[in-house]
Amino acid sequence: MRDFSKGKRVNSSERFVADNHALLQHFDLSRNKSLRTLETTGASINTADDTASGFLGTILSSATSPAPLDLVVIYGDSDFGVMSGHFRCKPNPDCSCHVSAETRKYRTRVIQKQFRVFREVHSVRAFRLVLCADVFDCMVERAMKTLGGVVEAERVEGGLGNLCEPLIISERRSLRTTRLGEFQIGSQREWPSLGCAL
């Protein structure tokens, strides 16, 4: 088992150990007895890249809640290749008209790559993985298919490891009263303005 709390994973440099300690000081879950769900976004995992598993693993290493834990990863429209300029879609059961086949393949690979993070974090603290499509209604079907395809591909390749069967859901997790063009929280390291206060 990897011990994220002591910073033994991901380089053994002093810098990482120091950051890890600060992270634990900051996000200390040891006193929380009722935590059932840790949520994050696919976009922020992508952006954080190599540090995502260290971040999530370190925080979860401090969790002492006896309740089973869900790790909910939220995927927005952009995770499926729908960008801000495409929000005026006409009623259509499938927004694949906005996303090319190449883009869909690329996005699928990007999500699939995140399973490495999930496996590493799972080695620190067991959880049920929940993949949540938080997308426009017209994108729900496409998003669910994509997520299902990712899980299936991982299963075939043996990439699920010790992860139990991931749950795939479609749910509105973020309020959307703002324009799509605004940034999502955590999707960029330097986030220039508020995206969604409400």
Added chain:
Amino acid sequence: MRETWPRPLQNSYDLGLLPFVRRLRIRLGTFDDTKFTPEWLDRRTLHYLSALTNLQELGIDHLQVFSFMPNIQQYFGYFSPTLRLLALKEPRGSCRQILYFIGLFPNLQDLHLHCLLHNDEQESTVDATLVPLSAPPLRGQLTLTFFAWEGLVKDMITFFGGLWFRSMELFRVTCVRLLLGECAETLETLRLYPTDPYGEGFLKREEGELK
């Protein structure tokens, strides 16, 4: 100065639709000098707002709380019975003034605050006597982004008798430890971002850069 509101507000009023509105978001654009002050709320607009009798979610950008004092209840009291979610982006005012505003809504469950440019305005003598009119339950979701106003959180704990949020979304927040500890018994869902430049050191550095 007469400010202009979108026509749908008036049209909806004329059609008797405002009692069906559940969510109101007041955004003033992206200019730094745009503030939401009493000048935006003339008699007619207040009349429209008073028709929002079932409003549950209210979001206001750049609310200048201090400019509404001491009669802020006259402007926003209409929403007291029904409001369950309050979202404030860059509110301006002292801790006591912000708390007083939050306390106008006794049924509030969810609170969203974004305070990158939070002000360290000194509490005036008058502010020191301000006591929130109610202690909202605040048992829903707390969303804090770009938030380094620990004093406000401490005052909330003091005046509302603690915090009991069941869900939190945090990004670039300094007082995470305090929040997690305070809601240790109630917190069920926590949303974090691996891109979060956690820690006070980062925020202090950034504040230095802003100066």
